[in-house]
Amino acid sequence: MDRQTNETGAAAPVLALRGLKVSFATEDGTLEAVKGLDLDIARGETFAVVGESGSGKSQTMMAVMGLLAGNGRASGSAAYRGAELIGLSPAALNRFRGAKIAMIFQEPMTSLDPLYTIGRQIDEVIAAHRRLGRKARRARILELLTLVGIPDPARRIDAYPHELSGGQRQRAMIAMALANEPDLLIADEPTTALDVTVQAQILALIADLRQRLGMAVILITHDLSLVSRYADRVAVMRRGEVVETGEAARVFAAPRHDYTRMLLAAEP
Ligand code: ADP
Ligand code: MG
DSSP, X not given: OOTTBOTTSOBOOSEEEEEEEEEEEETTEEEEEEEEEEEEEOTTOEEEEEOSTTSSHHHHHHHHHTOOOXXXXXXXXXXXXXXXXXXXXXXXXXXXXXXXXXXXXXXXXXXXXXXXXXXXXXXXXXXXXXXXXXXXXXXXXXXXXXXXXXXXXXXXXXXXXXXSXXXXXXXXXXXXXXXXXXXXEEEESTTTTSOHHXXXXXXXXXXXXXXXXXXEEEEEOSOHHHHHHHOSEEXXXXXXXXXXXXXXXXXXXXXXXXXXXXXXXXXX
16 A cells, blocks of 8 residues: 555655745734745655755745744645644644654753753653653653663653764754654754764664654754655745755756756855
8 A cells, every 4th residue: 555545545744735835924014934835745655855944945835833933823724634723722732742743852952941851841742742641651662762872761761952962962852752653753954963963873863763653753954965865845935935845866867947947056
């Protein structure tokens, strides 16, 4: 069975964007940050979104997650397996967020709270979505820390974020994101702040987890070398629009848009 085909035989993407727009009210008027995106993310695929800074990559995903800043507004459609997300109340969105769809950000923008142990923070994410006793939750946290390759989990479960390295903190964030078995992980420049060797380890981890857990990954990056390595498909964004989308290998070998050609030529 094709991985885009569900039990009932209907092909439903894990995420479908239709005419998705994001605008911000600013002092000079309205800024159109995202100008009507149409994208389908298939189940289980790694989909990269690339484009220079300010092109609307992050705000597209913030709209999907219902996390736009107060002056931002989303319109159009973003459907998770056919369920509309745009316009949902925060309570309704929370059924998806942190459960079906999880998002990780660049360290140190990640939301680990310096005041609580990583075990406690992962525990809260699990408890928010599942009825599990304390012991079962602890077992699940240890399983998650092991899954993301944090050494000596029985000890690290009680560590505070500052007691971990940057790479380990990012692993802990990934553990938190995976706590409720999402089928879509949105990774927004997840390794930008890490040094090169740790970057490669974290990306290899995400690729491995994607394969083992069967989730789809949206990888937002400005690093095109990651796209050729990790992505099945890619969308190239420029000024709030997708200028080109296709199989990653094809886009690299035969870019169709001038902007994509320019991005590729700028690669070291
Ligand atoms: P990218 O992730 O591709 O670098 P973003 O999605 O973060 O770009 O930003 C897209 C545009 O939206 C940028 O021009 C940015 O300045 C603008 N923007 C983001 N947040 C706000 C905000 N709260 N108010 C006004 N403009 C914003
Ligand atoms: Mg961004």
